Amino acid sequence: GENVEQHPSTLSVQEGDSAVIKCTYSDSASNYFPWYKQELGKRPQLIIDIRSNVGEKKDQRIAVTLNKTAKHFSLHITETQPEDSAVYFCAATPEGNNRLAFGKGNQVVVIP
Amino acid sequence: DTAVSQTPKYLVTQMGNDKSIKCEQNLGHDTMYWYKQDSKKFLKIMFSYNNKELIINETVPNRFSPKSPDKAHLNLHINSLELGDSAVYFCASQPAGVGTQYFGPGTRLLVL
Numbered sequence: 001g002e003n004v005e006q007h008p009s010t011l012s013v014q015e016g017d018s019a020v021i022k023c024t025y026s027d028s029a030s031n032y033f034p035w036y037k038q039e040l041g042k043r044p045q046l047i048i049d050i051r052s053n054v055g056e057k058k059d060q061r062i063a064v065t066l067n068k069t070a071k072h073f074s075l076h077i078t079e080t081q082p083e084d085s086a087v088y089f090c091a092a093t094p095e096g097n098n099r100l101a102f103g104k105g106n107q108v109v110v111i112p
Numbered sequence: 113d114t115a116v117s118q119t120p121k122y123l124v125t126q127m128g129n130d131k132s133i134k135c136e137q138n139l140g141h142d143t144m145y146w147y148k149q150d151s152k153k154f155l156k157i158m159f160s161y162n163n164k165e166l167i168i169n170e171t172v173p174n175r176f177s178p179k180s181p182d183k184a185h186l187n188l189h190i191n192s193l194e195l196g197d198s199a200v201y202f203c204a205s206q207p208a209g210v211g212t213q214y215f216g217p218g219t220r221l222l223v224l
Contacts, residue, residue: 032211034212034213038153042217043202043215043216043217043218044155044202044215045215046212046213046214049212087153089155098143098160098162098167098168098206099157099160099168100157100213102154102155104152104153104154105153105154105155107153
């Protein structure tokens with residue numbers, strides 16, 4: 001089955017700087033890659049996703065890039081703010097598969 | 113108008129007791145899930161149902177028994193609770209095909 005790994009496990013950034021979280025996956029058949037944000041005590045919520053037919057997607061301060069050849073995808077957060085502090089999960093799944101393979105999560109801390 | 117709801121939100125109980133957690137979604141999705149999130153934040157899939165049919169059954173003790181009376185509901189019954197069952201249990205639902213999973217607010221279970 002699919003195996004997703006996230007790096008680094010914890011990331012501290014100064015407010016206003018950029019944060020990048022990288023995930024690698026193992027199954028070349030995977031074609032859907034969502035990112036979830038989980039604030040303390042809350043539920044995981046989708047913040048952005050990408051499908052394998054595109055290499056990059058952007059939504060305001062967040063963007064996701066996908067490199068299918070290298071089997072990795074990254075979340076980029078620009079101009080970080082304290083409310084960006086959370087655990088971020090990446091996931092991957094092949095077409096037609098109901099199982100999302102989650103990474104172990106990254107704790108992002110934005111220092112004011 | 114809550115999309116995915118769970119009850120109860122908090123559950124504190126003694127070892128050896130039997131308890132149930134309920135989940136309901138009003139999104140019309142066909143697939144529902146139970147995840148366990150322990151103190152290390154890893155989201156571990158437990159079960160998945162598609163249109164009331166069990167499709168994913170991970171290596172979970174048989175003290176855990178899911179039940180789906182209809183496609184909008186997925187309940188989780190736990191027998192003989194153990195200390196290691198303490199965690200946050202999330203329900204999620206997903207529309208047909210590859211897509212976003214929508215999480216419920218979580219049930220925080222503490223076994224004493």
